Ligand SMILES: C=CC1=C(C)c2cc3[nH]c(cc4nc(cc5[nH]c(cc1n2)c(C)c5CCC(=O)O)C(CCC(=O)O)=C4C)c(C)c3C=C
């Protein structure tokens with residue numbers, strides 16, 4: 001319809017409106033495994049005040065003087081061992097994109113809903129996707145930080161970045177953030193199914209399952225971060241859903257970084273001790289990771305397995321993350337459909 005027929009001024013800007021955006025956001029990923037890409041990624045990540053809370057005066061000399069000179073090479077090699085060579089990208093990127101595409105297909109009957117994905121660090125950035133969604137006519141955006149358990153270092157920094165994008169917009173969309181879903185029944189069920197299916201595929205039975213969550217410094221927990229409690233809640237509900245005794249499932253925390261004390265018990269130390277104590281067969285699952293990534297594929301499936309075997313363990317297996325499996329998608333879609341209520 002022309003502007004004149006609408007009694008609008010002839011120079012009225014063309015605007016798109018009436019859409020609802022859903023933006024899935026995971027942690028991030030380097031563009032490549034080379035030194036420069038790794039350094040760029042780690043610099044952005046480790047400059048985030050939500051991740052490293054130390055005073056910048058203390059941290060930046062360490063970050064720029066030591067960490068960004070030594071870590072890119074070391075971590076680049078680790079990434080190389082788990083790189084998705086077919087697509088020349090990390091699996092975290094592959095899975096996150098697949099999740100967005102599958103979710104978009106599940107909303108095919110709602111043409112007003114646009115589903116997209118972004119990364120907190122690296123590309124595609126949250127800012128670029130928020131701008132795209134707004135330009136595509138999204139007056140409302142549901143922001144989904146892909147972390148079942150809330151931590152300031154993960155969930156809050158995604159939210160911060162999205163609200164920073166709004167700062168620069170004249171016509172701001174309404175922004176809704178997805179809360180933690182550590183006790184969501186569909187999520188617990190999907191984890192339990194994945195364990196049962198994985199165990200059924202083995203010709204041996206694990207004596208013990210470690211549910212290994214990414215750690216945070218203990219000081220963040222003492223300052224009020226609810227992450228620890230939500231990890232334990234997920235693990236308890238999972239154990240109850242499986243109908244297991246307390247001695248069959250144990251919570252541990254992995255991926256320590258820096259000299260501070262982190263949440264305990266540590267995954268690597270626990271695996272070592274179990275093997276030394278004579279436990280022969282274990283499994284590890286990473287319920288806090290929506291998608292497999294460096295921390296699950298290299299650190300757990302790879303390194304933790306080596307530690308176990310090296311110290312006398314015999315059988316070790318890693319239960320994959322839910323990724324873009326049918327059960328994994330059911331979880332993400334259940335959360336999104338609930339959080340979209342009143343908007344669609
Ligand atoms: C799932 C929850 C996560 C929490 C909580 C978390 C806290 C946290 N992480 C670091 C430091 C690093 N994490 C790194 C990788 C990484 N972390 C998560 C998730 C959580 N982190 C994921 C999914 C990944 C993998 C990303 C990928 O590209 O595959 C890294 C980079 C690797 C390395 O250099 O070792 C660092 C560093 C801190 C300090 C922290 C809490 C304060």
Ligand SMILES: [Fe+2]
Pocket residue numbers: 214255
């Ligand atoms: Fe991390």
Ligand SMILES: [Fe+2]
Pocket residue numbers: 228229230232
């Ligand atoms: Fe707690």
